[in-house]
Amino acid sequence: MNTQKLTIVIPAYNEEAVLPSTIQRLLAIEDTVAAQSPATARLDLLIVDDGSTDRTWAIIEDAHRQNSRVRGLRFSRNFGHQAALIAGMQAAVATADAVVTIDADLQDDPDKIPEMVERYADGADIVYGVRNNRDTDTWFKRTTAEGYYKVLRLLGVDLVPDHADFRLMSRRAVTTFLAYPERNIFIRGLIPKLGYPTAQVTYKRTPRLAGESKYPLRKMLAFAWDGITSLTIAPVRLILLLGTLSCLLAIGMVTYAVVMKLLGLTVHGWSSLMVSLWFVGGVQMISLGVIGEYIGKLMTEVKGRPRYTVQTVLD
Template identity: 55%
Template sequence: MQNPRLTIIVPCYNEEAVLPKSAHILDGILTDLIQHKQVNAASKLLFVDDGSQDKTWKLIKSLEKQYSTVTGLKFSRNFGHQNALMAGMQVASPTAEIVITIDADLQDDPQVIPEMVARYRAGSDIVLGVRNDRSSDSLFKRWTADGFYRLMKRIGVQLVPNHADFRLLSQRAVQALLTYEETNLFLRGIVPRLGFPTTKLYYHRQPRFAGVSKYPLRKMVAFAFDGITSFSIAPIKVILLFGMVISGGSLMMMLYALIQGLLGTATSGWSSLMTSLWFLGGMQLIGISIVGEYVGKIFAEVKHRPRYIIETDDYTATQQPAIVNSQRVHG
């Protein structure tokens, strides 16, 4: 096997606090791989600026001058983490035999990247970075994460527990992934569906050395719900089940009220009436909201708007001219 060309894709959103150190570490790892002839000398680091509001893009431009391996890609605005990953893969796929995606904070251990490459050379098209424990997380986060993975498994979604977006993909795996054209991306659910030879590589997650997490609780909940509704109609089935249970209960209550009326023992019950009304009203609103979520996803998909718009592409400028002309379609 010839030395494959590797592109390490790093999505960035307001990461000026971590970029200098992250670039230094990743450049060192990539340079070492090149020197040991594990990857091609044309391999690159691709930092994708997802519409940052700080000095992230200026730093990327500065890093391009400092490191020969560094290139950048800039969105016209913020399009989201998953779209940043897809953009990086689409731009890199014509020339890179393998891509590795990793977040800029390097909490996912970059020191296992050489082993990822070794697994690829041994025949794996997909190498998933999987956390070996969640001891660095709070008790609440561990509990909610475990509950999420159990729920996804129960509703039939193929997820790898404790795997986020730290992975290696071969060129053919990337090309297959790019055929998924949905607007609502949940890569953790799509990648296991590709079906190519896959291995798991376990690592210990590191604490964030600077900056703040870009996934607070609100975004984590939204991301989890997006994953559920992108791959399963189970929530609608749950609503149907609740509706059947409540309808059955209502029939029983009607029968009970009829019997009480015939016996002449019926009494007015304002509290029970109001409780029933509030409960049923709440269930209806929940049901409408969940169905609306699916309708909204359909609305977003059928418009076929681009998932992202690239403002500046320094990566293709370093490739062959023929490749530059082929990179004008942005999802």
């Protein structure tokens, strides 16, 4: 294998508390990779500042001045974690043979990167970092995560359980992924669709060393919903099934009412009528909401707006 270049892409949003130690640790790991894999002799870091309002960009600039292996992209505003990952991969793949993505808090174990490089050298185009436990999660988060993966499987979505956005991808895998033009994108659900040879490395996720999580419950729920609606139309089909069942139930109720009328057993009342009205009304509102979500995503795609805007580049 000819001399290869590896770029580690790190999306960062208000990460001034952890970024200095993250940069030093990843640079040290890259030195380890270079020592263990002579074919991978060129390595660098690419940090994407996702519109931070703290000193994140200043830290990136300082690190770049001290070490030319540290590069940076700065968004003009906050575009979101997925956009930062895409921007990083798009900039990295221009010169890199392989790209590793990892979050700035390093809760995903960066010491597994050398093992990822080994799997890549063995022929894997995509190497997933997969958690082997959820001991650091609360009971609520652990239970909802397991339930979410089960729901996605039932909806026909091919997803690697307990894999977030810690992965290595070859140049051809990244190039193929970037050919997907959609704006409403769920990266961890789209990568398995590429079809290239894959491998996995397992690791134990560690608690965040400093700073706050950028994914509170509200954002986690929104992210989960985006994952479902970006990858499958199963919710719309479920609405069709629910509507069909409601119609069959209505036909049964009409038959029952006619029989009761003929037998003279009709009882006048409004309770059952009101319950039926509220139930049907609720089903209709939920159905309109789900369909509206897909229409809204379709409108976003049709507009074709840029995924992100880069303000500054350190190269």
